[in-house]
Amino acid sequence: MPHTPAVQHLLETEAARGLQARRVLGYPVWGIERYGWHERNLAQGLSSGEASEGQGEPKARRNLRIKESVRDLVSMAGLEQRDIWVLSSSQYRRKDAAGHERCMFTSFLEDALGDRLLFLERNVGAVSANPRDNVLFLDSLMEAIAASASVSARLLEHLIDQQTVRAFSPIPRKRLAKAAIMGQLWETVGTALVRKLQPKAVFVLCGYTRFVPLQRILKREGVPLIELQHGIVHNGHAGYSFDPASPPDYAPDHMLVFGERFGQALEECSGYWRGRWSVGGHPWLAERVRDSGAHPNPQGPVVFFSQPIEPVKRLLQSFLPEFRRLLPAEIEVVLKPHPREPDPSRDFKAAIDLGVKLDPLLGDSYRRLAQCRASVCVFSTLALEALAFPCPSIVLRSPLWPPDIQVLVDSGDLLAADTPEQLVKLISELSTSAERSRLAASLFGIGVEPPNFKALIQRLRQAS
Numbered sequence: 001m002p003h004t005p006a007v008q009h010l011l012e013t014e015a016a017r018g019l020q021a022r023r024v025l026g027y028p029v030w031g032i033e034r035y036g037w038h039e040r041n042l043a044q045g046l047s048s049g050e051a052s053e054g055q056g057e058p059k060a061r062r063n064l065r066i067k068e069s070v071r072d073l074v075s076m077a078g079l080e081q082r083d084i085w086v087l088s089s090s091q092y093r094r095k096d097a098a099g100h101e102r103c104m105f106t107s108f109l110e111d112a113l114g115d116r117l118l119f120l121e122r123n124v125g126a127v128s129a130n131p132r133d134n135v136l137f138l139d140s141l142m143e144a145i146a147a148s149a150s151v152s153a154r155l156l157e158h159l160i161d162q163q164t165v166r167a168f169s170p171i172p173r174k175r176l177a178k179a180a181i182m183g184q185l186w187e188t189v190g191t192a193l194v195r196k197l198q199p200k201a202v203f204v205l206c207g208y209t210r211f212v213p214l215q216r217i218l219k220r221e222g223v224p225l226i227e228l229q230h231g232i233v234h235n236g237h238a239g240y241s242f243d244p245a246s247p248p249d250y251a252p253d254h255m256l257v258f259g260e261r262f263g264q265a266l267e268e269c270s271g272y273w274r275g276r277w278s279v280g281g282h283p284w285l286a287e288r289v290r291d292s293g294a295h296p297n298p299q300g301p302v303v304f305f306s307q308p309i310e311p312v313k314r315l316l317q318s319f320l321p322e323f324r325r326l327l328p329a330e331i332e333v334v335l336k337p338h339p340r341e342p343d344p345s346r347d348f349k350a351a352i353d354l355g356v357k358l359d360p361l362l363g364d365s366y367r368r369l370a371q372c373r374a375s376v377c378v379f380s381t382l383a384l385e386a387l388a389f390p391c392p393s394i395v396l397r398s399p400l401w402p403p404d405i406q407v408l409v410d411s412g413d414l415l416a417a418d419t420p421e422q423l424v425k426l427i428s429e430l431s432t433s434a435e436r437s438r439l440a441a442s443l444f445g446i447g448v449e450p451p452n453f454k455a456l457i458q459r460l461r462q463a464s
Contacts, residue, residue, distance in 0.1 A: 003269075004236030004403065006042045010034075011241065017167045020246065024160055024168075025180040031212040031250050032179045033171055038238035039309070040170075042400065058343065062143075065123045069139035080197055082118035082134065084109075084457075087204040087211045090137075091124040091339035092230065094284065094364045104284035104366075105205060105228050108450040118199075122210060124339055142210075145185045146178075153177035186213035194221055201457040205230045207252045208239035215250035224460035227252040228280065231381040234402040235268035244271035253460050256280030259445040265404065278456070281445035282385075285366050289388050289446065292370035296391045300373040301332035301357070302427060305365060305382040306348075308340040311400060312378045313347060319396060320351035323420040327427065332357060334372075336365055338380075374427055376417075379405050387413060388440040392430055394423065413439060 003011065014020060019030040086106060093101040102110075103119065110117060119135040122142060157177040165173050194217055202218050204211055207227040218225050233240060242248060247270070255277045257263045266273040306316055316335070324333050335351065336359040337344035345358060352358055359368070365382055369375055369389040376394045377383035379401050386393035387408075394415045395405055408414040417423035440446045 003241060006038065007236050007238050007241050009041065010038045010238055011243070015243070019167065020248065022164065022167055023180075024164060024176045025156060025184075027180040027183045028249075029168075029176060029179040029183060031208075031216070031248055032183055033168070033176075034248075035208045035239055037168075037171060065137070065139040066143055068123055069137040069141065072135070072137045073140060079118060079136070082116055083198065083200045084113050084116045084118070085199045085202040086117060086119045086228075087121075087202060087214065088119055089122045089124050089205065091362070092205060094362065103205075105230060105282070106203070107283040107287075108280065109203065109453060112450070112453045116200075118197075141189065145182055145189070148185060149178045149181035152181045156181070183213045187217055190214040190217045194218065194223065199223055201226065201460065203228055203256075204252065206239075207250070212250045215252070219249060219251075219253075222464040224254070224457055224464055225252045226456070226460070227255040229255065229257045229262060229282075232379075232384055232402065232404065233257065233262040233265045233269070234404040235265055236402045237265075237269055240266055240269040240273065242270050242272065247272045252276075253464070254278070254456065256451070258282040258285075259441065259443045259448070261439070261442040278451050279445045279448050281448055281450055283450075285385055285388060285444055286446055288364075288366035288370050289440070292389050296373055296430065297371055298373055300371050300391075301334045301368075302327070302374050302376060303334045303336060303359075303368045303372040304356075304376045305380045306335060306337045306341060306344065307378060307380050308338045309400075311398070312380075313341075315378060315396060315398060317348060317350065319420055319423075320348065320356055321354050323423055324351060324354045324356050326420055326424045329355075331373075331427070334359055334368065336363060336368060336382075337361055374430060376423065383414060384408070384443055388444050388446060392426075394426060396423070408439075 014030065014034070020028070022028070022030065086103070086109070088103060092103050092105060094104055096102050117134055121135060121137055123137045123139050153174050157174045160173055160176055165176070168176055190213060201224040203226045204215065205228050207215060215225055242251070251272065253276065255266060255273065257266065257277050257279060258281060260279055263277040263279065266277050304316060304320065306313065320335065327333065333355070334357045335344070335348055339361045341347065341361070344361070345352065348356065348358065366385070369382070369386050369391055372391050374392050374394055375382060375386035376396065378396050378398050383393050383395050383405065392415055394417055395401070395409065397416055397418045405414065409416045415426055417426055441448065
C-alpha cells in the first residue's frame with residue numbers, strides 16, 4: 001500500500017533538503033522536530049505558515065510535576081539494580097483494582113522482569129498518590145533543560161544561517177536554536193546517566209518524540225532499544241516511515257506490537273521493520289475485555305474520545321453541542337479528553353454547559369468501553385481498541401483519517417457519521433446483541449502469549 005500524501009510529502013522534503021544530515025548549532029535537530037513538522041503540515045493542509053505553539057498547561061499542575069520530580073531525583077540510590085529501563089509518560093498510567101497507578105502497556109514486562117524495571121517518565125498527569133520505588137520522574141530535569149535552552153536560544157539564534165532556516169521551514173529560527181541546545185544538553189546528561197546505571201536494555205513508549213536524544217545515546221552505547229506500541233500504527237504514520245537504507249540514528253532495534261495486523265502495517269511504513277517486530281499484546285485492554293459483558297450496555301452512555309490535535313478538537317467542539325441537543329435527554333453523553341489536553345473544561349465548555357459529562361484526564365478509557373452503549377472517535381486509537389469490546393465503534397468523518405480507518409469503515413467493522421443528525425440516527429438503531437469484532441486477535445493479540453522478554457533482550461544484545 002503506498003504512503004499517504006502527507007507522509008510522501010515528508011519523505012520527499014527531508015530527502016530533497018537533506019534534513020537528516022543537517023546540523024543546527026552543531027546538533028542534528030531533525031529527529032526532535034520531524035514528527036511535529038509532519039503533524040503541523042497535516043493539520044494545515046501542507047501550508048507554509050510558521051509552526052504555531054500550543055497552549056500551556058495550568059501552572060499548578062506544572063509546579064506539582066516539578067516538585068514530584070525533584071523528590072525522585074534526590075533519592076536515586078540503589079537504582080543500579082534496576083537494569084531494564086522503560087522510557088515513558090505518566091499519561092499512560094491508570095489505577096488498577098488496588099488503586100495503584102500502573103502503566104497500561106507494561107504489565108507483561110512487570111510479570112517477566114519484576115524488580116529489574118525502572119520507569120523514567122515525564123509526569124504529564126502529575127501523578128503523586130502512591131509510592132514509586134520503580135519510577136524516576138524526569139520533569140524537573142526536563143524543565144531545567146528547556147528553560148536553559150530557551151534563554152540560550154535568544155542569544156544564539158542569530159548564528160543560524162538563512163540557508164538552514166529555509167531548509168527547515170516553516171520551523172522558526174528560535175525554535176531550531178532551542179531544539180539544538182536542548183538536544184545537546186540532553187545528550188550530555190543522558191550519557192552520564194547511561195554510563196552510571198548501565199542499563200542492559202531499554203523499552204520506549206513513543207520512540208519518535210521527547211526521548212530522541214536519549215535514544216541516540218543508547219544506540220551509540222550498544223544498548224538494545226525496544227519500542228512498545230502505544231497507538232494506531234498505519235502506513236500513514238510518520239513516526240515509523242523512513243528510508244530503510246538510511247534509518248534515523250534513534251530508530252528502535254525492535255518493536256512489540258499489539259497484534260499481527262499492526263506488525264504488517266509497520267512493514268508498510270518502512271522495510272526497516274521487516275524482522276524487527278513481534279506480537280506483545282495489549283495487557284490492560286485484554287484484562288478489561290475479560291471484565292466486560294458479552295453484549296453492549298443499552299443503558300450506558302455514548303462516550304466521545306478526544307485527541308490533542310487542533311482539527312479534531314474543532315470538530316468535536318462544533319459537533320458535541322448539537323448532538324447533545326438532538327439526543328434524548330435520558331441518554332448520557334460523556335467526553336473523555338486525551339491526557340495531553342491542557343484544559344478540556346475550557347475547550348469544551350459549550351458542550352459541558354449543555355450537559356455533556358467530562359471524564360478525568362487520566363480516567364480509564366477501557367472501563368468506559370466495557371460499559372458504554374457506543375464509542376465515538378474521529379481517528380483516535382480508541383476507535384480500533386473499541387473493536388475488542390461489545391460496544392459499537394463509530395468514527396466521525398474527517399479528511400485526516402488514516403487508511404486503516406477508511407478500510408475498516410468500508411468493511412463495516414467501524415460505523416461512520418458525517419453529522420450530529422446521522423450520529424443520533426445511528427445511536428437509535430444500535431443493536432443490543434452486537435458481539436465483539438472478529439478483529440480482536442489480529443489487532444490486539446487477544447489469546448496470544450507474550451514473547452520471552454529475556455530471550456528477546458539477549459538476542460538483541462548479541463546483535464548490537
